[in-house]
Every structure is written in structure tokens, then in C-alpha cells.
Amino acid sequence: MATFKDFRNQVKPNWCPGCGDFSVQAAIQRAAANVGLEPDDLAVVSGIGCSGRISGYINAYGFHGIHGRSLPIAQGVKMANRDLTVIASGGDGDGFAIGMGHTIHAMRRNIDVTYIVMDNQIYGLTKGQTSPTSAEGFKTKSTPSGSIESSLSIMELALSSGCGFVAQSFSTDLKDLVAIIELGIQHKGFSLINVFSPCVTFNKVNTYDWFKQNLVSLNDIEGYDPTNRMLAMQTLMEHDGLVKGLIYHNPTRPSYQESVRGYSAEALSKQNLALPEEKFTELMAEFM
Amino acid sequence: MIEQLSWKVGGQQGEGIESTGEIFAIALNRMGYYLYGYRHFSSRIKGGHTNNKIRVSTNEVRSVSDDLDMLIAFDQETIDVNAHELHSGGIIIGDAKFKPVKPEGCKAELVIIPFSEIATELGTSLMKNMVAIGATSAALGVDTATYQAVVEEIFGRKGEKVVTSNMEAIQRGADAFVQSAGNSVQTLSLKKADGKNRMFMIGNDAIALGALAGGARLMAAYPITPASEIMEYLIKKLPEFGGTVIQTEDEIAAATMAIGSNYAGVRTLTASAGPGLSLMMEAIGLSGITETPLVIVDTQRGGPSTGLPTKQEQSDLLAMIYGTHGEIPKIVIAPSTVEEAFYDAIEAFNLAEEYQCPVILLSDLQLSLGKQTVEPLDYHKIKIRRGKLNDQELPEREDKAYFKRFEVTDDGVSNRVIPGTKNGVFHVTGVEHDETGKPSEVPENRKDQMEKRLRKISNLSFPVPIYKREEHEESDVLLIGFNSTRGSIEEAIPRLEEDGFKVNHAQIRLVHPFPSDELLPMLKAAKKVVVVEHNATGQLASLVKMNAGHGDKIESLLKYDGNPFLPGDIHQQCKEMLANGHI
Ligand SMILES: Cc1ncc(C[n+]2csc(CCOP(=O)(O)OP(=O)(O)O)c2C)c(N)n1
Ligand code: SF4
Ligand SMILES: [Mg+2]
Numbered sequence: 001m002a003t004f005k006d007f008r009n010q011v012k013p014n015w016c017p018g019c020g021d022f023s024v025q026a027a028i029q030r031a032a033a034n035v036g037l038e039p040d041d042l043a044v045v046s047g048i049g050c051s052g053r054i055s056g057y058i059n060a061y062g063f064h065g066i067h068g069r070s071l072p073i074a075q076g077v078k079m080a081n082r083d084l085t086v087i088a089s090g091g092d093g094d095g096f097a098i099g100m101g102h103t104i105h106a107m108r109r110n111i112d113v114t115y116i117v118m119d120n121q122i123y124g125l126t127k128g129q130t131s132p133t134s135a136e137g138f139k140t141k142s143t144p145s146g147s148i149e150s151s152l153s154i155m156e157l158a159l160s161s162g163c164g165f166v167a168q169s170f171s172t173d174l175k176d177l178v179a180i181i182e183l184g185i186q187h188k189g190f191s192l193i194n195v196f197s198p199c200v201t202f203n204k205v206n207t208y209d210w211f212k213q214n215l216v217s218l219n220d221i222e223g224y225d226p227t228n229r230m231l232a233m234q235t236l237m238e239h240d241g242l243v244k245g246l247i248y249h250n251p252t253r254p255s256y257q258e259s260v261r262g263y264s265a266e267a268l269s270k271q272n273l274a275l276p277e278e279k280f281t282e283l284m285a286e287f288m
Numbered sequence: 289m290i291e292q293l294s295w296k297v298g299g300q301q302g303e304g305i306e307s308t309g310e311i312f313a314i315a316l317n318r319m320g321y322y323l324y325g326y327r328h329f330s331s332r333i334k335g336g337h338t339n340n341k342i343r344v345s346t347n348e349v350r351s352v353s354d355d356l357d358m359l360i361a362f363d364q365e366t367i368d369v370n371a372h373e374l375h376s377g378g379i380i381i382g383d384a385k386f387k388p389v390k391p392e393g394c395k396a397e398l399v400i401i402p403f404s405e406i407a408t409e410l411g412t413s414l415m416k417n418m419v420a421i422g423a424t425s426a427a428l429g430v431d432t433a434t435y436q437a438v439v440e441e442i443f444g445r446k447g448e449k450v451v452t453s454n455m456e457a458i459q460r461g462a463d464a465f466v467q468s469a470g471n472s473v474q475t476l477s478l479k480k481a482d483g484k485n486r487m488f489m490i491g492n493d494a495i496a497l498g499a500l501a502g503g504a505r506l507m508a509a510y511p512i513t514p515a516s517e518i519m520e521y522l523i524k525k526l527p528e529f530g531g532t533v534i535q536t537e538d539e540i541a542a543a544t545m546a547i548g549s550n551y552a553g554v555r556t557l558t559a560s561a562g563p564g565l566s567l568m569m570e571a572i573g574l575s576g577i578t579e580t581p582l583v584i585v586d587t588q589r590g591g592p593s594t595g596l597p598t599k600q601e602q603s604d605l606l607a608m609i610y611g612t613h614g615e616i617p618k619i620v621i622a623p624s625t626v627e628e629a630f631y632d633a634i635e636a637f638n639l640a641e642e643y644q645c646p647v648i649l650l651s652d653l654q655l656s657l658g659k660q661t662v663e664p665l666d667y668h669k670i671k672i673r674r675g676k677l678n679d680q681e682l683p684e685r686e687d688k689a690y691f692k693r694f695e696v697t698d699d700g701v702s703n704r705v706i707p708g709t710k711n712g713v714f715h716v717t718g719v720e721h722d723e724t725g726k727p728s729e730v731p732e733n734r735k736d737q738m739e740k741r742l743r744k745i746s747n748l749s750f751p752v753p754i755y756k757r758e759e760h761e762e763s764d765v766l767l768i769g770f771n772s773t774r775g776s777i778e779e780a781i782p783r784l785e786e787d788g789f790k791v792n793h794a795q796i797r798l799v800h801p802f803p804s805d806e807l808l809p810m811l812k813a814a815k816k817v818v819v820v821e822h823n824a825t826g827q828l829a830s831l832v833k834m835n836a837g838h839g840d841k842i843e844s845l846l847k848y849d850g851n852p853f854l855p856g857d858i859h860q861q862c863k864e865m866l867a868n869g870h871i
Contacts, residue, residue, distance in 0.1 A: 009688050011726060043707045045548070048718075056715050056726065059688055061707035063551060064717035064727075065544065066574050072508075072541040076548020076556065079506055079534070081708050084552070105537040262527025264505075269553030269706055271530060273503030273672050280667050283497060283525070287487035287662075288318070 004033040007042075009059040015050060020171035020197030020208075021118050025057050027174055028087065028116065031181035032060070037085055045074040047090030047099060049125045051118035051197070054089050068099030071106045074113045081267040082257055085185055086112070092119040096132040096152055106190055107163035111256040114184040114191045118171075119154075120199035121206045128202035138205060153241050158192050159233050159248055165191030166232070166248040170211055171198070173244070180246060189255040196244075218245030289479045291346045293428065294353040297420065298339030298370060299362030301329060308360070308417040309340035311442065312424060315434050316344050317488040317661055320481030324349045324775075325659040326852065329598050337365050346479055350625060350660065350775025354856035357476055358427060359396070360420045361388060362403070371396065379476070381423050381465070383416065399423075401464045407457055415457040422461020427469070429477035432458050487662040491655040491772075494626045494662070495585055496521035498633025499557050501670045504583070505531030506556040508545035510538055510564060513597050514653045515587040518559040539564035543571035543584065550581045551716065553677075553706035555637045559585035562604050563594065569612045572646050576616025578716045579694065579702070579741065581640035585633075585649045587656040588771075590850055599850030600653045602771055603823035605831070608648050609800040615738070617700075617745040619643065620800040622650040624755055624774035626662050628797070629655065634670055635751070642675035643744045644701060650799065652822065654852045655772035676703045681710040690714045690724035696736050700743030745801050753803035757781070757793040758810065764789040765866060766814035768807075770796045770828055772852065773820050779855035780862065787863055796828065802835040817842045818862055824848040 007029035015021050032042055042060035046052040048067035055062035061084075065073045074088035095103050095117045106113065122140060123129040129142035133154065137146040158166040165187040169177045177195065184191035196211050216239050218224045224245075225231055232248040257263055264271065297308045306327070313323050324343040330336040341356070343349050356373040359366070361382040368391060374380065376395035382388030384402040401423050407415035418439075425432055435458055443450045489497075496518045499507070505526065509519040523533040531554075536542040542558040549556040560568070565586050575582040588604045590596025608620050619639050623629040632649055640647040682691065682705065693714040695702040702723075705712035715725035720737060722728040755774070765784070767777050774795045781791045794810050796803070811817060811832075819829035819842060826844035833839040845861055847853050 009690070039713055040708060040710050043552070053727075056717065059713060061713055062715040062717075062725075063548070063578075064715070064719065065547075066570055066718050069540065069544040069571070072536065072544040073548035073551075075534075076506075076508065076545035076550075077552040077707065078548075079532075079545075080549035080552035080554035080556070081706075084708055101537050102541055105541070109534075260527075260532050262530060263532055264530025266530070267708070268505050268530060268549075269708065271505060271554075273505075273555065275501050275503075275670065277667050280501060280665075280670070283500070284487060284664060287489045287493065288485050 001036065002033050002038050004030040006039055007032050007059050009057065011057055013053065013057050015053070016201045018200040019050065020120060020199070021051050021054065023171040023174055023177065024116065024118050024195055024197055025054055027177040027181055028054070029058060030178045031185060032085070034178065035182050035185050041083070042085050042087065043077050044087045044089065045070045045077060046088070047094035049091035049094050049123070050199070051089065051091040051124070052094060068094050068097070069102065070094065071099060071102040071113070071115065075106060075109070075111045078111050078113055079257070079268070081269045083267045087114045087116060087185070089116040089118065091124065092117060092121065092131045092133045093123045096154055100132070104157070104161050107158060107161040107192065109256050110162070110164065110189045110253065112189055114181070114193065116181065116193045116195060118197035119194050120197050120203055122199050122203040124199045124202055135205070153236065154194055155241055155247055156233060156236050159229060159236070163192050163248070164189045164250040164253045167191070167193045167246045168196070168244050169193060170196045170215055170244050172208060176244070183246065187249070187251065188258070189253060214242050215244050216242060218243055218247065290476055291479050292349070293344045293358065293476060293478055294341065294356045295344065295358045295360070295424065296339050296341040296356055296370060296373070297360040298337060298366030301336045301338040303362055304414065304417045305338050305340055305362070308420055309342055311417070311435065311438055312421050313342050313659065314488060315438050316430070317486065318437070319434060320483040321345060322348045322661040323488060323659070324351065324661070326352045326654065327657065337369055339366065339370065344478065346481055348661070351779055351855055352852050354854045358424065360424060362416070364388060367391065379427060381420065381427070399465065399469045401461065401468055403461070406460045406464065410453050410457050410460070415454060418454050418457035419461035419464070422458035423465040425458070426462035426465035427476060432462050487664065488659060489626060489662055490517060490657050490659045491626050491629045491651055492517035492587070492657065493521060494630040495559070495633045495649065495651065498630040499637070500525055500529070502555065502634035502637040503672050504555045504557050504637060505529060506549050506554050507533040507558065508536050508542040508556065509533065509558050510536055510542050510560065512561045512564050514589055514656045515559040515561050515585060517656070518585060539567040540571060543568040543582070544574070547571060547575050547580050547582055550640070551578070551707070555583070557583040557585065559587065561587050561589050562591040565604060565608065565611070572618070573612035573614055573616055574718045575646040576612065576618060576741070577614070577718050577720070579644040580716070581644055582646040583636045583640050583649065584646065585651060588650065588652040596850045600852045601822050601848060601850070602652050603827065603848070605650070605770070605799065605823070605827040608650055609831070615742065617643065617645045617741055618800060619645065619647045619745060619748065620650055621647065621750065622770045622797055622799050623655065624771055624795045624797060626655070626660055627665065630665055631669060638671070638673040641677060642673060642701070643748065644675065644704060645744060650771065652771045658772065676701055678703055678705050679709070682712050685711050685713070690726070692723040693725055694721060694723045694737065694740070696723060696740045699747070700740045748801055750798045753798035754806050755795040755797055756810065760790040760792055761813060762790065763792040763814045765816045765818055765862065766792045766794060766810055767818050767820060767858070767862070768794045768796065768828065768832060769820040770799060773822070776853040776855045776858055777820055780858035783855070783859040784862060789866060799831065802831060804836045807832070807836050811836055811838045811841070814841065816866065818845050818865065819843070820845045820853065820858060822847055822853070
């Protein structure tokens with residue numbers, strides 16, 4: 001049985017000291033061990049951004065792709081080999097700006113991928129421009145007089161896109177984060193986990209303290225029921241999206257793989273590719 | 289007796305023009321004739337003139353004919369637009385319903401038959417297509433019973449009655465033709481065909497079948513003309529093999545999803561046309577730098593932007609070779625016949641895995657959608673080669689050292705494992721990386737990795753990089769083309785030879801890396817070179833000049849009005865170019 005140490009590799013992350021992404025990395029490593037995975041069973045696909053480097057820091061099959069496209073790559077990996085556990089990850093710009101189309105459609109499609117977003121409300125790698133999750137009025141290099149676009153409510157969007165597992169967490173709450181990632185991996189279908197992961201270098205507003213003061217834990221809301229979608233939506237609206245915990249879970253919706261007609265029960269990557277001659281003759285005859 | 293017939297049916301889009309041509313063609317294909325069908329259509333579903341031009345021959349044909357023997361018209365527009373193609377002795381058969389008239393100067397005979405009226409009498413005006421088929425058959429001397437099997441296959445589901453009334457419609461059409469035409473029209477009786485069983489398919493069918501035979505189990509794609517038939521065929525067939533087609537949200541997702549599943553060990557393709565390929569450019573670079581196999585089909589159509597979405601063009605050539613930023617190894621192959629499209633599709637997957645790079649299978653609208661008779665394909669030519677793919681468990685790793693997926697080797701190709709392989713963990717990134725996939729900006733490493741990747745295709749072996757017809761040691765003119773121009777060039781050649789010119793022909797099948805060494809002797813042996821292509825800037829000519837020189841002899845014969853080259857276009861224009869020393 002692998003432990004979280006087995007998911008560590010020899011590479012030293014190049015994140016700034018204090019960056020929230022360190023804890024996300026640790027949480028993924030712990031969750032992977034806790035659910036009983038071996039490094040060979042896990043593929044981590046990531047986008048481009050500071051956060052995107054994460055695939056190179058976990059001892060597992062890693063694919064660091066292009067900006068905004070971690071989800072299609074991850075879905076392709078999962079379709080090719082359903083035995084692998086596939087985690088996609090990246091930043092708020094990666095997933096909610098350039099890659100937003102894929103995010104919505106991955107939620108609709110429901111291929112079994114766990115998507116972990118490191119949301120720092122800023123573009124870290126390109127040195128501090130506004131992001132879709134930046135608050136209105138937020139001043140950055142690209143919005144010197146404050147952002148005039150409204151901030152995206154990604155959790156509400158996930159609920160309306162049919163996502164069957166919607167969760168939000170905070171990078172310092174390691175225990176909770178590990179537990180949520182475990183649930184996400186175990187969920188059969190697409191899961192979205194948005195993790196507030198502060199950028200200590202470029203975001204001086206949404207700091208660790210700011211999140212501590214503003215985030216409400218769903219555990220503290222009496223009678224909160226994550227299977228109640230209406231309640232989930234209402235709670236998100238009441239708290240301006242600043243909640244943490246498992247927001248919504250629908251374990252009954254079948255995943256894409258379970259629904260595709262004829263989809264091989266054995267990993268497709270293990271298939272013999274040869275086409276029997278009789279079959280070929282039959283296929284040709286259809287054109288005669 | 290004629291050996292060849294050129295037939296066209298036209299009307300408003302959505303009126304069943306397609307099925308009229310289809311039923312006629314399938315029946316004749318089964319009699320052993322060689323067919324070539326090309327549809328003229330616009331990018332709307334209902335309304336707008338559409339026609340289907342079909343050549344019937346006792347020999348193989350691969351191009352649209354210059355003229356027309358018979359025109360079936362469901363409206364006056366069909367006659368107005370197409371009558372000029374008819375030669376004297378040709379026949380127009382028009383539906384009495386629209387009171388057809390012959391345009392001034394038209395030498396063809398006009399036969400008027402109440403297609404719609406007969407059909408309505410038999411139950412539904414929809415059957416006017418069948419009446420037209422019957423009339424055609426009478427004119428050609430084809431027995432109406434020939435259609436029985438096809439009609440049963442198409443309408444059998446709807447019950448015996450529907451089959452019977454459709455057959456009756458065909459018979460009534462034939463009778464009506466004999467009655468109205470009587471002896472006034474010289475019938476175009478067709479020489480008997482050999483009765484052999486051959487396939488009748490479009491290029492896209494061949495590509496899709498080739499992908500299946502070549503081991504593709506997944507496809508990710510976004511619909512577009514003229515590529516959609518590939519995904520539509522595979523979505524029907526792949527589930528039988530455990531796979532599927534995923535219709536993605538866009539072509540960026542299609543290409544990157546295909547990269548994901550190829551990386552994970554499943555042969556996966558995507559197919560699109562110019563606009564989609566434009567969106568895939570960044571992904572193509574990712575496939576290049578991560579050395580992930582990727583097969584993309586580009587069915588060219590008129591560009592730029594939405595351009596001429598339903599018309600023939602070959603203007604993506606240079607974009608397919610040079611597209612994506614940065615420099616990567618890439619292979620671009622261009623089948624020139626439907627058969628080649630099938631075998632090339634298989635080869636595309638082999639090359640993608642052997643060279644671990646993107647492979648673009650270039651087609652064009654005429655090749656992708658032109659429907660033609662194809663000799664049965666050879667099962668024994670289907671070979672699957674996966675290159676340096678290791679599917680075995682690896683020895684235990686020391687200190688969690690990553691597998692050297694990007695090891696620098698003599699031929700540039702490194703061993704490949706797929707995720708899930710025991711002890712095979714490695715990292716892949718679009719950032720420049722070292723042998724284990726760890727990002728690295730070290731100048732030495734950059735050079736090594738860059739050279740390693742580019743080295744892979746320097747010794748590429750491709751079975752037939754150029755299709756050659758080299759009848760003359762020294763030629764007056766060498767005709768060069770790629771993709772579907774093959775048919776028209778081949779038909780123009782005997783005519784040019786009859787005019788006294790010695791003609792050689794090279795159809796470029798591997799457009800990148802360019803087969804300069806193969807082409808050079810032909811260039812040297814030619815007095816003039818004419819590059820025939822469907823674009824306005826002479827892209828293939830530029831490629832030839834850049835790679836093989838001889839720019840002083842090379843001239844372009846271009847067509848970019850949306851219509852395919854007719855053999856006559858090439859014959860006439862080439863003759864003029866040669867005669868007035870234009871080149
Ligand atoms: C197609 C493309 N456009 C732009 C960029 C430049 N770029 C790299 S990362 C990034 C944004 C990163 O922000 P985010 O996704 O939030 O990640 P973070 O660095 O904050 O973790 C941008 C704009 C790129 N790499 N590719
Ligand atoms: S710039 Fe911000 S997001 Fe990037 S590593 Fe530094 S702290 Fe983290
Ligand atoms: Mg960010």
C-alpha cells in the first residue's frame with residue numbers, strides 16, 4: 001500500500017514561499033494514498049499557470065498541457081483507460097477564462113475526472129492581471145482603476161451545468177481538503193473542487209486572513225443538505241459564494257462511461273487492434 | 289452503344305435530389321459499371337439549386353466529366369444553370385409540372401414527362417424521383433428490374449406496399465419515356481458492364497473505414513463540412529469495437545482530447561476542415577513537443593474563414609505544413625484516390641506512433657465527398673505498427689527516478705510507455721524538458737531535445753511518396769498535383785499526348801517532409817513543369833520550388849472558383865500555355 005510519501009517526487013516546486021498551491025499538492029498526495037492508489041494508477045493533467053506546474057510535483061503520470069486545456073486532455077486519458085484515476089488541475093484563469101468552454105461541457109458530459117482548481121483570483125504566472133474570479137473593483141496590472149467586470153460565481157455555474165459533485169475548500173484547511181478530494185475521486189462522474197489558494201505575491205486583497213474572516217463552513221450551517229440542489233444554490237447566493245465544504249452531491253447520475261453505448265469494460269488501451277477478416281469483409285459489403 | 293455516360297439530376301435542395309442520384313448509382317454500380325458522382329450543393333438545407341452529376345463508365349473514372357449526356361430536371365433553374373453542359377444528342381428530361389423550356393441555342397432534345405403527376409397518382413409526389421429514374425433507365429436501355437433489390441433495401445422497412453409502389457413508379461417512368469420520346473430521341477444505350485461487385489463510396493467513408501481498420505478506437509470531433517461523414521460513420525461502428533466518438537464543444541477540445549487518449553495508448557483521431565484546423569494549431573504544437581501521436585484529418589474546402597464551405601479548394605496546404613508556432617516534426621500525407629485514402633488512414637496511425645508526432649491526413653472536398661466505384665480493399669495490406677511502444681511492466685525504479693520518455697537516441701525516437709504501466713512513471717510537458725520530462729531551460733538540453741525531435745522525420749519512409757506516371761525519359765511537360773486533381777490530370781494527359789506533347793505526371797502523396805529526391809529526376813527530365821492546384825497563390829508550386837528548385841520551368845495552373853478542375857480545363861489551358869511559350 002502506497003503512502004503519501006510515495007506520491008512525492010524529487011522535484012522541488014518553484015512556487016513562491018507561502019503560495020497556497022503547496023498545500024493543494026500535499027492534499028492530492030494524501031488523498032491519493034488514502035483512497036488506496038499507487039503512483040502508476042494515477043494521472044494528473046494540468047494546465048498552464050503557476051498552479052499548472054503541479055503535475056510535475058507529484059509522483060504519478062503527469063501531463064502538463066497547454067493553457068486552458070487540461071480538461072479535454074484529462075477526459076481523453078480517462079476514455080482511453082478507465083482503470084486510471086484522472087485528476088485535472090490548474091488555475092482560475094486556466095479553467096474559468098480561456099478554458100471555460102471545456103469546464104462547462106466537462107460538467108455536462110460527466111466523464112469521471114476530478115477537477116481541482118487553485119483559485120487565487122489572479123493570474124499568477126503572468127505576474128498579476130485580473131481573473132474571472134477577481135472581485136469588482138479589484139486593482140491589478142491590467143485593471144489599474146479596478147475591475148469593472150462582475151466576478152464569476154463558479155459554484156453556481158457548476159450547479160446549473162449539471163455537475164454532480166460541487167465542492168469548495170481552502171488550501172490551509174488540509175484535513176478538510178484531503179477529505180473532499182477523496183470524495184471527489186470516489187465520485188463516479190465529473191467532480192469540481194474549487195480551492196481558494198492564495199497568491200501571496202500578486203494578490204494583496206484575498207489573503208489567508210481575508211479568507212479566514214470571510215469563508216463560512218457549510219458544517220456551521222444548520223440543516224445544510226448537500227443533496228438538495230435548490231438549497232445549495234440559495235446558500236451560495238446568500239453567502240456570495242464564500243462557503244467551504246461539499247456544496248452539492250448527486251451520486252445517482254450515471255457517468256459518461258456508464259452511459260456510452262458499447263463502451264468497453266476493459267480499458268480501451270489494452271485492446272487488441274486487429275480487425276478480424278470476416279468483420280472487414282462485412283464492413284466492405286455494406287458499401288456494395 | 290456508348291461506353292460512358294454523363295448524367296445529372298437537379299432541383300431544389302431538400303427535394304430528394306440526393307436519393308434520386310443515389311438509387312440510380314447504386315443499381316448501376318452493382319451491374320459492374322464504374323461510377324463517379326459529384327454533388328453541387330450550397331450550405332443551406334432547404335432551397336437553393338442542387339445537383340448530382342454522375343458518370344457511368346465501363347472503365348475507372350475519377351473526375352467530373354466535361355460535358356453532359358442527360359439532364360433530369362425538377363425545375364427550370366436546373367435547365368437554365370446546366371443546359372450549357374449538354375452536347376448535341378444529349379437529352380433533357382423535365383417534369384411536366386413546371387412546363388420546361390429549352391434555353392435558346394440548346395441543341396439537346398427535351399422530353400417532358402409528368403414526374404409529379406404520375407407519382408401523385410401512385411400515392412405520393414415524393415415518388416417523382418422514382419419516376420425520373422424509370423425514365424432515365426428507358427433512355428439508357430437499362431432494365432427496370434435492376435432496381436428491385438436497391439428499392440427493397442431502402443424501403444423494405446416501410447413495408448411491401450411501399451416497395452411495390454416505388455417499383456411501379458419506376459416502371460411508369462420508363463413507359464412514359466418510351467411513349468413521349470418514341471423514336472424522336474436517339475437513345476443512349478450503354479455498353480454492358482462486367483457485373484463485378486465493387487464498392488461505391490466517398491473518400492470520407494474510406495478514411496473512416498481506414499481508421500477503423502487501422503486500430504482507431506476513439507474519435508473526438510466537432511461537426512463541419514466536408515468532414516462530418518467521418519464521425520458519422522465511426523459513431524455507428526466504433527461501439528461494436530468498444531470505442532466511441534465524442535462530439536466535443538469545439539475543435540480545440542477535439543484535438544486536445546485526442547492527444548490525451550493517444551498519450552494514454554488508444555489510437556484516436558479527429559477530423560475537420562480549415563476553420564477547425566485553425567483552432568487546433570496550438571494543440572498540434574503540443575503533440576509535437578510532447579511527442580504524442582496524433583492523427584488529424586483535414587478535408588480542405590474554400591477558405592479563408594467560412595469562405596466557400598461547400599466548394600472544392602486546396603488552400604490549406606501550407607498552413608498544414610507550417611501551421612503551429614515554433615518548430616516541430618510533422619508528417620502531412622495527401623491521398624489522391626479513395627483507395628489511397630483508405631490505406632493512408634491506416635498508415636497515418638502507424639506513422640504517428642512510429643515517429644511519435646502529429647500526422648495530418650490531407651484531403652479535399654472533391655476527394656472527401658466525391659462518390660465513386662472502388663475495387664475491393666485488400667485485407668492483407670492492413671498492418672498495425674506501433675513503433676517503440678513498450679506495453680510491459682518496467683523494472684522497479686530507484687529513488688523514484690522517472691522513466692526516460694524523451695531519451696536522446698540516434699534516430700530521435702524514444703521508447704514510449706503509457707500511463708498505467710507499472711514503474712513507468714514519467715512527466716510530459718509542453719514546456720521544454722529533459723529526458724524524463726522535467727521542465728528545463730538549459731541551453732544544451734534545449735538543443736539536444738530540439739534536434740532529437742526534428743531528427744525523427746529526417747529518414748521517414750513512406751511507401752509511395754509520389755504517384756508517378758513516367759512514360760517518357762524526357763518530357764515536354766511534367767504535370768504536378770496533389771489530392772483529387774489526379775483524376776482530371778489523368779484524363780487530360782491522353783488528350784495532350786494526342787496534341788503531340790510528351791507528358792509525365794507526378795501526384796505528390798507525401799507533402800511533408802517533401803520528397804525532393806524522388807521528384808528531382810522528373811523535374812530535370814521535363815522541359816516545362818505545370819503545377820495544377822485549387823488555390824489562388826500556387827502553394828504546391830511554391831513548395832516544389834522551395835524544396836526542389838527548377839523555378840524557371842515551373843508555372844501554375846490554378847482554379848479557385850469553387851468548382852473542380854474538369855479534364856478539359858487542364859487540357860485546354862495546358863495546351864495554350866505550351867503553345868504560346870507562356871512557359
Ligand atoms: C494561449 C495562451 N495564452 C496566454 C498564455 C499566457 N498565460 C500563461 S498562464 C496565464 C494565466 C495564469 O493564471 P491562472 O490560470 O489563474 O494560474 P495561476 O498562475 O494564477 O496559478 C496566462 C495568461 C498562454 N500560456 N497561452
Ligand atoms: S506568483 Fe502567486 S500563484 Fe504564483 S507561485 Fe507565487 S504565490 Fe503562487
Ligand atoms: Mg490564478
